[in-house]
Amino acid sequence: MLAHLSLKQFAVVSAAELSFGPGLTVISGETGAGKSLLVDALGLLSGLRADSGVVRHGADRAELVADFTLDDAPQAAQWLRDNELDETGDGDVAVCQIRRVIRADGGSRAWINGRPVTLGQLGELAAHLVEIHGQHEHQALMSKASQLGLLDAYGRCEAQREPVERAARAWSALLRERETLLAQGDVSDRIGWLEHQYAELEREALEPDALAKLLADHRRHAHAAGLIAACESAFARLGGEEGPSLTRTLQQVRGELQRMSEHEPRLGEVETMLDQAAIQIDEAVSLLDRVRDDLDLDPSEFEQIEHKMGRLHELARKHRVAPERLAATRDGLAAELEQLRGAGERLDRLDGEIDAARAGWRRAADALGQARREAARSLGARTTELIGELGMGGGRFDVAVEPLDEDRPDPQGGERVEFMVAANPGQPARPLRKVASGGELSRISLAIEVAAFGLDAVPTMVFDEVDSGIGGAVAEIVGQKLRTLGAGRQVLCVTHLAQVAAQGHAHYRVSKAASEGVTQSAVVVLGAKQREEELARMLGGIELSKEVRAAARRLLADVG
Template sequence: MLTHLSLKHFAVVSQAELTFGPGLTVISGETGAGKSLLVDALGLLSGLRADSGVVRHGAERAELVGEFTLDDVPTAAQWLREQDLDEDSTDPDPRCLIRRVIRADGGSRAWINGRPVTLVQLGELAAQLVEIHGQHEHQALLSRPSQLALLDAYARTTVECRAVAEAAGRWSALLREREELSAQGDVSDRIDWLEHQHAELERETLEPESIEQLLLDHRRQAHASDLIEASENAFRQLGGDDGPSVSRALQQVRHELQRVTGHEPRLNEVDGMLAAAAIQLDEATTLLDRIRGDLDIDPSMFDAIERRLARLHDLARKHRVAPDQLATRREALGLELEALRGAGERLRKLDAEIETARLHWRQAADVLGEKRRQAAGVLAKATTALIGELGMGGGHFQIAIEPSGSDKPDPNGGERIEFLVAANPGQPPRALRKVASGGELSRISLAIEVAALGLDAVPTMVFDEVDSGIGGAVADIVGQKLRALGASRQVLCVTHLPQVAAQGHAHYRVSKAAADGVTQSQVQLLDAEQRQEELARMLGGVELTHEARAAARRLLSDVS
């Protein structure tokens, strides 16, 4: 719901701040005062293109700001999250701020919650927040998708629409799978190639730990003579049987220290350390002897290792991977080979699955279509009755439903719809988007919305000059219908009729005056007394007579 609208240097408005609540808010004013500028401002906040003409003369730029609550628009809140434009998600009263600046040179910029956005993004969000009905081409009800959405809301087809969309999605996924498999063509050559490549890899032990051990064995054999010589020298020096060794030297040191430990107790600690070192030395010598025994210069083994390493490197180059990644490559080839071997069988199964999915969609679409047709008849009848009440006697409203003409599963169902209207008796019904009279179009839109009981998902509806060309009892009815619609939706209405203005829950007056040779418009929220005066002006013109004031009081008392 729109809660706040701020205008600055916009057309003839220097600055205006408007607050809005639920129900029906009416906007009145003298001809040329600029009352429709509020509708224009909402249009620009909805992403319409602007030119420099909307910038007030002498100003560098016009600035428009609209604030909306989102508690009644979960789809808009979800859209903001998906676009990373949302505010604090824990706020129990989520809000959205839309700002647009139009410069005098014709350029413009837009922001949502302080973040810059494109006009496309602005339009996508605003389409979920505001719906404008008037004498402009951007009315939502002129588009077929909006008409279908309204009919579905009226028919309460949420479950059926979801079933149709899911069935169409399943059919599309299966079709894509078949197209991908069919695009592969004859895969026998590919299978033969894969089998050869896979078998070649299968003949080798390719696990990374096996390759690591092979490299270690290769280094050991390549340096076997050096390893043997170094091991023998080390063994001889550490604890060999002949000649001096570290082990004998350590034992001699311990013996000499033990003879004098009685004179210096701390030498016991030194002896303990040397004893531990002797144990470590014995273990090192034992391990060194075992290693020396394992080492052997074996030219045939070395050649075998070299040949295996060469094969692994050749395979790695062939498959363009590192040797330790050959096992992963082998698994990938095996999976592809398995998939291709089953491609023919899968294609045969897919044909049956696709046909089954199409039949499931057809069944779901038939259920949805029947529910739409039933609701269309009821909605058309109610709207036709309201059109007559709104001063278009003999007018007729229809909802044309015809097959889409394609057996291809469509997520929106199997039919196309179009709102048709005959504004006068004897005229053939025409598409709503082709109705020429703006006033008629506004009243028809009002009739549709009232007949639909405000089920349109958009929370804020704006009606611009909906009462154009009517008066008397019809004007009373228009006002009553707008007020009734305000029970379920926020409604803003620009009007010149006192009968309509009297029905508002809130009333703004737009007036103009010249200051320093420049015409300016001002917007004022009226209290009860001011509202009575405004209705009297709308009834009686410039001269406010006693009779006009009395009539204004009667209008207000009839509503209350």
């Protein structure tokens, strides 16, 4: 919902701050006062192109800011999250601020929640926030996609639409898989090459444990002579072959300390430690003996290890990976081989699966199409009735539901939808987007929205001069329909008729005055008494008689 709108140096408005609430807000003013500027501002904040003419004379730039709360706009909140532009306000309520600056030299910049964005992004977000109905290009109901969405919402077609979308996605995925397999062409050469590469790697022990053992064996054989010499030297020194035996020396020291320990108990602890050391030395000598026996200076075995190491490095260079990655390369080749060997069988199965997916989509699309045609008849009849009430007697509204030319599964279904209107009796129905009269277009849009009662997801609807060319009882009906629409959506309406303005939950007046030779517009919210005066002006012009004021009071009283 639009919560606040700020205008600075915009056209004839020097500065204006407007706050909005739920329900119907009407905006009135004398001809030329600039009451439609609020609609223009929202259009520019929605991504419409701007020129330097919107900048107030003498200013270097115009600035427009709109603040929205998003508790009633989940699609807008999701768009902001998807584009990483989301933000929360007080109480963790999702909010959105759109700001646009238009310079006098014709350039402009835009921001969403303080971050720079493109006009395209403004348009995408605004499509989830505001619908503008009137003499403007930016109108959601002119879009075929929006018309289809509104019809589906009106007909409660969500349950039928979901399986259509799912079946179309499944069909597309199968088609892409088949195209990928076909693009590979004759894979026999590729299979032969892969089999050769895989066989080379399969002959080698490439697992991490095997590689670690090979490296350890290589290091041991490469240093075998030095290892043997070191073991023999250590064994000789520990065993007493070169000088006194370390074990015998420890035994002698232990005996001497044991004899003296009765005089100093702590010597017993030392004797125990030496006993443990003697045990460790004995175990070390035994292990040295086994290591020395295991060492082998067999040149042929070392040559075999060297050959294996060289083979691994050669394979690693060939496949451009480290030796540790050769096992993963082998497994990748095996997986590709399995896929290619089954490609022919998979292609045969895919043809059947694609046909089955298309048939499934067709069944789901037929069910959706039937629901849409029933909704189209109902929406067309209801909207035709309403446009008659809104002063277009004899007019007709139809929803054309026509099958798509191609039988390609479409996530949106098997038909296209177009809103068609015949504004006068005897005229052929034409697409809504081609209806020429701005006033008629606004009233038709109002009738559609009332018939669907705001079933589309956009929370704020703006009607510009919806009452153009009507008066009397029809004007009162238009106002009533707008108020009805305001029960479920926020509605802003620019009007010049008192019968419409009286129906508003809130009322703004736009006025203009000349100051130092420069025309300026001001926007003020009206209290009860001011509102009565404004309705009287709209009814009676400059001279406000007692009868005109009484009529204004009666209009307000009738609304309650």
